Each structure stands twice: as structure tokens, then as C-alpha cells.
Amino acid sequence: EPEVTQTPSHQVTQMGQEVILRCVPISNHLYFYWYRQILGQKVEFLVSFYNNEISEKSEIFDDQFSVERPDGSNFTLKIRSTKLEDSAMYFCASRIAGTGNEKLFFGSGTQLSVL
Amino acid sequence: AQSVSQHNHHVILSEAASLELGCNYSYGGTVNLFWYVQYPGQHLQLLLKYFSGDPLVKGIKGFEAEFIKSKFSFNLRKPSVQWSDTAEYFCAVNGDGGFKTIFGAGTRLFVKA
Numbered sequence: 001e002p003e004v005t006q007t008p009s010h011q012v013t014q015m016g017q018e019v020i021l022r023c024v025p026i027s028n029h030l031y032f033y034w035y036r037q038i039l040g041q042k043v044e045f046l047v048s049f050y051n052n053e054i055s056e057k058s059e060i061f062d063d064q065f066s067v068e069r070p071d072g073s074n075f076t077l078k079i080r081s082t083k084l085e086d087s088a089m090y091f092c093a094s095r096i097a098g099t100g101n102e103k104l105f106f107g108s109g110t111q112l113s114v115l
Numbered sequence: 116a117q118s119v120s121q122h123n124h125h126v127i128l129s130e131a132a133s134l135e136l137g138c139n140y141s142y143g144g145t146v147n148l149f150w151y152v153q154y155p156g157q158h159l160q161l162l163l164k165y166f167s168g169d170p171l172v173k174g175i176k177g178f179e180a181e182f183i184k185s186k187f188s189f190n191l192r193k194p195s196v197q198w199s200d201t202a203e204y205f206c207a208v209n210g211d212g213g214f215k216t217i218f219g220a221g222t223r224l225f226v227k228a
Contacts, residue, residue, distance in 0.1 A: 045216065103161040
């Protein structure tokens with residue numbers, strides 16, 4: 001089965017630094033997502049991306065966050081100035097086009113630790 | 116607003132016991148419902164999904180879920196669990212045509228061998 005790949009698997013950064021989390025969605029997928037899971041808490045939606053623009057975002061996704069699909073294969077999440085509370089597992093997901101009932105394929109996640 | 120509630124945060128069962136994990140959702144329109152599983156150290160995987168038709172949905176590894184529209188529920192069941200079912204289980208919902216999928220808080224299942 002095709003996979004969504006994420007790099008790095010673990011990122012450690014200092015508070016205030018910028019980080020970029022990288023994802024390679026499945027090649028024929030058109031919808032891309034970022035979710036995060038703070039330790040012990042639920043999986044939270046951050047943002048969805050379709051047709052080269054953000055289609056929906058949550059209240060978590062403030063001005064510190066941005067997403068980009070720079071080259072047609074990668075899908076990145078940038079956090080401009082990390083805070084301690086940004087420490088979480090960040091999951092990228094993708095799916096094919098459709099009405100929304102298609103399953104999401106998730107990457108294995110990037111564990112972000114902000115010190 | 117969409118929301119998903121999972122009733123149990125932690126469940127401990129012995130092998131061969133039956134499993135039922137509760138999930139209730141809140142959404143005003145047509146919904147698509149999912150159960151995802153996250154095994155220790157692995158990424159989220161789809162167990163099963165419902166979007167129309169037979170409200171009793173069968174998924175992988177012997178799991179099934181029943182959509183009861185009148186109760187806004189989508190409970191996950193398995194007649195006889197195995198040690199390898201130890202994982203965290205997430206109920207999720209999105210609206211027909213919606214972009215985002217909302218997850219419940221998850222239920223950690225531990226199966227004693």
C-alpha cells in the first residue's frame with residue numbers, strides 16, 4: 001500500500017526558533033492535511049490544503065503557522081517562532097479527491113520537542 | 116459545531132473478552148464516520164468507515180461498527196480480542212463534502228495475555 005512519508009521523525013528545537021516539518025503525500029492524492037497530537041490528548045485538526053491553497057484551518061493554526069507545497073511533491077508545515085506548547089506529534093495526511101468519505105492516509109508523524 | 120465523544124479513555128481486557136468502544140458525534144448534516152487505530156510506535160491506520168448503506172460495517176482484523184443514526188453513535192465492537200489488539204482507538208467524523216476530519220480523544224485498549 002502506498003505511504004505518506006514524513007521527515008524528520010523527531011525534531012528538537014529551542015523556543016523561538018523556526019521549524020519546518022516535511023511530508024511527501026501519496027502521489028495521486030489531492031487533499032493534504034496537518035494534524036497534531038499533544039501527549040495524552042486528542043488528535044487535533046490544524047489545516048487542510050487543496051488546489052494550492054488552504055481550504056480550512058482550525059483556531060490553533062494562527063499566524064505562526066504556514067503550509068506550502070513548494071514543488072508538487074512535498075507538503076511542508078512551518079512554525080515561525082516555536083513555543084513550548086507546540087511540542088507535539090505532528091501528522092501529515094492525504095487523500096484522493098471526492099466528497100470526503102475517502103479515508104485519510106497518515107504519515108508516521110514527526111515528534112516535535114520545543115525546549 | 117462538529118464534535119466526537121469517546122466514552123472510555125482506558126479499557127483493560129483479557130484475551131478472548133468481547134470489546135465495545137463507545138463513540139457519539141455531534142453534527143448537523145450527513146456524516147461519514149471512521150475508526151482509526153494507532154498501534155504502539157506506529158502511525159494511524161483506518162480500521163473501518165461508514166458513509167452510506169448497511170449501518171453495520173465490517174473492518175479489518177475482525178472489527179465491526181454499527182451506525183445508529185437516532186443515537187448519533189458509531190460504536191466499535193470485536194467479539195474476541197487478542198493481545199495484538201493493544202492500541203489506541205480513535206473515532207472520527209467528517210461532514211459530507213467537508214474538508215476536515217474531527218477525531219475523538221481516543222481510547223487506550225490494553226489486552227492482557
